[in-house]
Amino acid sequence: MPVDPICNQNVDEKTPFKSVYKNKEYHFCSDACKKKYDELDKSVIRVRRSLKDKEKISFGKLRREVIDPGICTLCGACAASCEVLSVVNGKPALTGKCTACGVCYNQCPRTITTEKALIGTVRDVFTAKSLVPEVKGQDGGVVTSMLLYAFEEGLIDSAVVTVKSDDEPWKPIPIVAQSREDILRSAGSIYVHSLTMESLMSAIKQGSRSIGFVGPSCNIDAVDKMTKSPYGLLHMFMRANILKLGLFCMDTFNYDGLKSYLEGKGIPLSTVSEMKIKKGMFRVGAGSEHEFPLGELDAYRNGSCTVCTDLTAEKSDLSFGGVGSKDGYTTVLARTGLGLELFNDAEDRGYVRIEELGREGLDKVLNQAKAKKVQMYMIKKRIKDGKGL
Ligand SMILES: Cc1cc2nc3c(=O)[nH]c(=O)nc-3n(C[C@H](O)[C@H](O)[C@H](O)COP(=O)(O)OP(=O)(O)OC[C@H]3O[C@@H](n4cnc5c(N)ncnc54)[C@H](O)[C@@H]3O)c2cc1C
Ligand code: SF4
Ligand code: SF4
Ligand code: SF4
Known part of the structure; x- marks a missing residue:
């Protein structure tokens, strides 16, 4: 029965109350139950309609990711949300023609489909550049200029920044900057972990009680934990206001590996004036x-970076x-009221000079953030393909 x-x-x-779904007939005790069931199907149709004008997403994307x-x-x-999808041999598989409506992708608990899930809470996004002539930044010199502004306006007593070692070229040395000169010499990115x-x-x-702190997400997370965790040092014993300036970050490399890689290419570190990562190069x-x-x-990438999923330093005041x-120019994400102000x-x-980032710019940030979020998912595949971590 x-x-x-x-x-x-x-x-x-x-019973006169029947419906067909995925070629199977369903029977109901009453019109009320049948309506409820049909309503579920209608909600799939409604979601489909609302996704109609968005990017076409086919089942292939769900399979790949x-x-x-x-x-x-x-x-x-x-x-459950598509009549041409079923679980076959322990895996979701197509049993008919996919119309790329995107519904399955948007229901899956493993996909990332909102901006907030990719880059965290953001109040506003900008592109900006320094207006301080002496600042020679990695991109727009905005981080250095923000520190100069905060220091010279008396909003911070000091800044925790990273400079290049005088003895070993491109080795990162974290310092407490307490002068304009120290802040200026911290401009530029060093692709090695800094303590x-x-x-x-x-x-x-x-004695600093208001401090500007610069670092990628793993450093910002450490500040956050030390400030908020019940056993965090900054929570228990020390009181300081910390302005968190986060850096987007995909990778860092171990210093000796980077050194030997470049030497192998005939480029001693002592001759290098600039390093930049752009468009996979x-x-x-x-x-x-x-x-x-x-x-x-890849071989010199720090292990921590292969499991890191936060590109944009989501716990910062400004990223x-x-x-x-x-x-x-530098892309800037203002996250907190303090940061924006x-x-x-x-x-x-x-x-600094501030301009609107625009949709195209934001989409590029979202795409890179997604690449970082899903890299954890690719670990199994990398191991299977013999590429290690
Ligand atoms: C390791 C690393 C990886 C990055 N990866 C990406 C990326 O994948 N995509 C992207 O869009 N942007 C990335 N960035 C950010 C980018 O390189 C610039 O730092 C950012 O755009 C700000 O540019 P700016 O000219 O305004 O900064 P600047 O005015 O040049 O200031 C740079 C600041 O970075 C700090 N700094 C430099 N190296 C380190 C370090 N190793 N640890 C902690 N602080 C450091 C300095 O103290 C300085 O305050 C990365 C930065 C770093 C340090
Ligand atoms: S994209 Fe749409 S039609 Fe294609 S499998 Fe997913 S839900 Fe079904
Ligand atoms: S995890 Fe995603 S792909 Fe797997 S069954 Fe659930 S919705 Fe489908
Ligand atoms: S990729 Fe992550 S773990 Fe590695 S340096 Fe950047 S923020 Fe830190």
Whole structure:
């Protein structure tokens, strides 16, 4: 005897209340149960309609991002929302023609489909450049200019920044900057982990109570934990206001590996004036410009970076990156009220010029953020393909 799928009661096969879904007939005890069931189908149609004008997403994308890498939880949400999808041999698979409506992709618990899930809470997005002539930044020099503004306006006592070692070229040295000169010499990116927390502790021990702190998401997360965790040092014993300036970050490399890689290319670190990562390429300025595929540096990538999923330093007050902006500009995400207010004030006081980032720029940020979020999912596949972590 058939069972009504809504109320779970046995129903007479001759009931007038019937519906067909995925070529199967369902029987209901009453019109009310049938309407409820049909309503579920209608909601799929409604979601389909609302996704109609968005990017076309086919089942192939769900297969590539979730099923093939082996991270499908077999919850069945995709199959339940489409008549041409079923779980076959323990995997969701097509049983008919996919119309690329995107419904299955949007139901899956493993896909990332909102901006907030990709880049965290953001109040506003900008592209900006420094108006301070001495600042020679990695992109628009905005981080350095924000620090100069905060320091010169008396909003911070010091800044925790990273400079290049005088003894070993391109080795990162974290310092407590307490002068305009120190802040200016910290401009530029060094693609090696910097032990910034030691300097943060030194700054507090030296008496700073308002500190500008610069670092990628793993450093910002450490500040956040030390401030908020019940056993965090900054929570328990020390009191300091920390302005968190986060850097977008895809990778860092171990210093010796990077050194030997470049030496192998005939480029000693002592001759390098600039390093930049752009569009999957590692660019090095050393007299002339050199360019290498980023993948060649995989072996020297820090293990922590292969499991890191936060591109944009989501716990910062302000986040800064190169992606999304034209050359000579920095992309800025204002996250907190404090961050937004200080950024606008820095413009009013002539330290930075701010422009709108625009949809195209933001989409580039979202795409890079997604690549970082899903890299964890690819670990299984990388191991299977013999590429290691
Ligand atoms: C390791 C690393 C990886 C990055 N990866 C990306 C990326 O994939 N995509 C992207 O869009 N942007 C990335 N960035 C950010 C980008 O390179 C710029 O830092 C950012 O756009 C700000 O540019 P700016 O000219 O305004 O900064 P600047 O005014 O040049 O200031 C740079 C600041 O970075 C700090 N800094 C430099 N190296 C380190 C370090 N190793 N650890 C902590 N702080 C450091 C300095 O103290 C300085 O305050 C990365 C940065 C770093 C350090
Ligand atoms: S038709 Fe089905 S399989 Fe294709 S995208 Fe839509 S829900 Fe997914
Ligand atoms: S919705 Fe996602 S996790 Fe659930 S079965 Fe489908 S592919 Fe797997
Ligand atoms: S990729 Fe992540 S773990 Fe690695 S340096 Fe950047 S923020 Fe830190």
